[in-house]
Amino acid sequence: MDYKITGYEPEKLFHFFEEISAILRGSGNEKGISDYLVKFAKDRGLEVIQDDAYNVVIKKAGSRGAEDHAPVMLQGHMDMVCEKRAGVEHDFEKDGLDLIIRDGRLTANGTTLGGDNGVAVALMLMVLDDDEIEHPPVECVFTTEEEVGLNGAKALDKSVLKARTMINMDSEDEGVATVSCAGGLRVQFTKEIQRTTVQGSLLTLKVEGLLGGHSGQDIDKERQNADLLMARMIQRLLKETKGQLVSFNGGTKDNAIPRECEASLIYESDEEAAKAEELACELAETYAEELTPEPDFSCEISCETNRTAEAIPQDAAKEFICAMRLAPNGIQKRNIKMDGFVVVSLNLGVVRTEEDRIVMIFSPRSSVASLQEDTKERLNTLAETFGFTVSHSSEYPGWSFKEDSPVREICKESYKELFGEDLKIEAIHAGLECGLFSDAIKGLDAIAIGPTIANCHTPDEYLTLDSFERFYEFLKDILSRLAK
Numbered sequence: 001m002d003y004k005i006t007g008y009e010p011e012k013l014f015h016f017f018e019e020i021s022a023i024l025r026g027s028g029n030e031k032g033i034s035d036y037l038v039k040f041a042k043d044r045g046l047e048v049i050q051d052d053a054y055n056v057v058i059k060k061a062g063s064r065g066a067e068d069h070a071p072v073m074l075q076g077h078m079d080m081v082c083e084k085r086a087g088v089e090h091d092f093e094k095d096g097l098d099l100i101i102r103d104g105r106l107t108a109n110g111t112t113l114g115g116d117n118g119v120a121v122a123l124m125l126m127v128l129d130d131d132e133i134e135h136p137p138v139e140c141v142f143t144t145e146e147e148v149g150l151n152g153a154k155a156l157d158k159s160v161l162k163a164r165t166m167i168n169m170d171s172e173d174e175g176v177a178t179v180s181c182a183g184g185l186r187v188q189f190t191k192e193i194q195r196t197t198v199q200g201s202l203l204t205l206k207v208e209g210l211l212g213g214h215s216g217q218d219i220d221k222e223r224q225n226a227d228l229l230m231a232r233m234i235q236r237l238l239k240e241t242k243g244q245l246v247s248f249n250g251g252t253k254d255n256a257i258p259r260e261c262e263a264s265l266i267y268e269s270d271e272e273a274a275k276a277e278e279l280a281c282e283l284a285e286t287y288a289e290e291l292t293p294e295p296d297f298s299c300e301i302s303c304e305t306n307r308t309a310e311a312i313p314q315d316a317a318k319e320f321i322c323a324m325r326l327a328p329n330g331i332q333k334r335n336i337k338m339d340g341f342v343v344v345s346l347n348l349g350v351v352r353t354e355e356d357r358i359v360m361i362f363s364p365r366s367s368v369a370s371l372q373e374d375t376k377e378r379l380n381t382l383a384e385t386f387g388f389t390v391s392h393s394s395e396y397p398g399w400s401f402k403e404d405s406p407v408r409e410i411c412k413e414s415y416k417e418l419f420g421e422d423l424k425i426e427a428i429h430a431g432l433e434c435g436l437f438s439d440a441i442k443g444l445d446a447i448a449i450g451p452t453i454a455n456c457h458t459p460d461e462y463l464t465l466d467s468f469e470r471f472y473e474f475l476k477d478i479l480s481r482l483a484k
Helices: 011-021 031-043 115-129 151-155 226-240 270-290 314-326 369-385 406-419 434-440 465-482
Strands: 047-050 056-060 072-077 099-102 105-108 138-143 165-168 176-180 183-192 196-208 244-250 261-267 298-311 330-335 341-346 348-353 357-362 389-396 424-427 445-448 462-464
Touching: 011 031, 011 105, 011 115, 011 465, 031 047, 031 056, 031 115, 056 115, 072 115, 105 465, 115 138, 115 462, 115 465, 151 389, 151 434, 165 406, 165 434, 165 465, 176 406, 183 314, 183 369, 196 226, 196 244, 196 270, 226 244, 226 261, 226 270, 226 314, 226 348, 244 298, 244 314, 261 270, 261 298, 270 298, 314 357, 314 369, 341 369, 369 389, 406 445, 406 465, 434 445, 462 465
Parallel strands: 072 138, 072 165, 165 445, 176 424
Antiparallel strands: 047 056, 056 138, 099 105, 105 462, 176 445, 183 357, 183 389, 196 261, 196 298, 244 261, 244 348, 330 341, 348 357
């Protein structure tokens, strides 16, 4: 149902977020939101550029007295991760988001909110629409397909930008400024298979209720990976019972820690199927006791007799499960000198069995290029060992800390004067588009800031409304200082 955001100031700010939430904007499906931004600019007489990747750049002249100041780039991505809870009826290809306000938090009904990075889009629209604020010339850059490899930022012709100061708004903790981030890529394993028809009892296993989360920001929280938990169970079942693997599907995004996974095995013997069902129940109880940070974990187990299924050959199934069991996952290296900051990690985000092939997709991250190369070599070795072909895509660079950063100092001064507290400066393990822009624009001075958004990439995502309001005041003050 429609839900109008009212009762909060400034209402226009939330109005823009509500408008973009009604527009489909999953990664790869950004034409609608891109066209909306173009119309927004044209309706206000602003210069606008839209490229073939549906990136949009909107330029606004400086306020009175600041017309000749150096321009500043405001930047964020328009796409969102489309995740929903099991059983929720929502089609991200057809339906806008159902927004809900509860206890000062904005969330969506059973789906991701898209605050990552819809907040940046709404904030930039507010700056472009607000003729009362003081600011230098502004270049608002709205990019596409950030969540699937920063593809829009890669495709954007950076020569259209004159700004050498960049404020990215894809940071998700109020009072924290990000000044460095990890690079990443997507690694896919593929194995061709030829199935055989088997009749018997079909055992189905469903892992649900795990916390999941962002594969960069939440990788240090030791959250369970549903794909790997299922692989652990399947390995025991294949070892101790005489069944054949039929299906194994978990995760939908390589950059999200899988929350759910479903698999099935077929048994020619009903007695063997009963034995497997009993063992699976025992294993589920054991895992539930282990997973203390995962309070909502559940494992649904069912068995149907007189079924026919297309089974995966035993050798291929064994190689598939063994590859998952031995795959590096989670934190791989920390920097002890930086309070244990995560330097290298991996996330096995997607596993699926198709009619004629098996697919596994990993998301490796590292802030050190040589260590990222080492991870690629390890994954290549794993793929070769178990007979998978491997491909690399969507690689993007990290963003190195800059010793001298005028925009960082302006942000620190502004935050201290506005809120009486020091702005925290940090490096993050997630990827940001700042690295791509810094690589392409010589001398770019960049910082990433934003309001508080929690549980990104999960249906539990929420935006703290008062943080959203405070952040806009912070942003306006920064722009005012840059206009002096």
